[in-house]
Amino acid sequence: METITNGKGTKAFLMKIIIVIAMLLLACNSDSSSGIKDGDYFTSIRQNDIKLQDPLPGEWRYLYKEDHQSFEDYKKLNTVKAIPGKTKLYLLPLGTFSDLQLKAIESTREYLEIFFQLNTALLAPVSDKMIPDSAKRLRSDGSIQLQTTYIFEHFLKGKIPPDGYALMAITEKDLYPGPGWNFVFGIASYKDRIGVSSMYRYQGGGLNNDNFTLCLRRLMGTASHEIGHMFSIHHCVAAKCAMNGSNSLPESDLQPLRLCSECQQKLNWNIGYDNNKRLLELTGYLKRNQLQQDLLYLEKDMKTAGLAIKQ
8 A cells, every 4th residue: 555655755645546537537438438247238238129010811920820039048948059160151152153243152151150250251153954854943024043961061051161060051032842833032951050142133134333232231131131040030920020920022121130139138148248249240231232211220220239320
């Protein structure tokens, strides 16, 4: 303990007190601008969740009655988790793509890397010409549908690279799981951590500069949703969320890219990322890609979490 013996010592002691107070004030200001701690984050942003309305005839929740998966339920499950050394996400372009389609896939890769806070790599495109006619269907407009079960068995199952957690194929062709199904936007296997998404129905008659942003948003939403399933997250029935089920393109377009607070908590518990870092990077991505409505959702979280919104 320091002993003050004269006026000079008293002055030095007071200076130390002033410095300590200044440092404490600086720390408080720093905390308010750099976000809140994980323990308070989910409670804080819960106020920004939007309650789901009663489903309309034909919508997913009208047709399929699913139980709510709470955070506590999620932790008690035999949850599939990312483990050290096997955390990388891989995307496999399957088919023949235009430069603009490849641009959309690369931008989706960037988004998924931010969304899951995991290194995400794009594999070299693979031709779909080796898919036999028995795993194809001819649509009335002359286009070809690919069977997802064949893609799983011959392109994805057991093909995750050694450092990978999940493998998602992306195709420009329409998809169907089997007889009795019209189509699917995407589908995933929880157990095998593989999935496939299609951009066919997201680009109208074809991808161009006018519909690029809309197609990109749809592809981002489907890919993040299906990979979310690979982390054992069920369809969300609690709030408007990227993990809501969808039965049509209009229904899907109304869903936000944002995970509700509870689904964010599940993903964070599984992966263990920095919530504030993820939120800052997501808002930056949405702003760069002119996804204004989704940006508004996350800017509310930014404000609630005490993060500065960059102009």
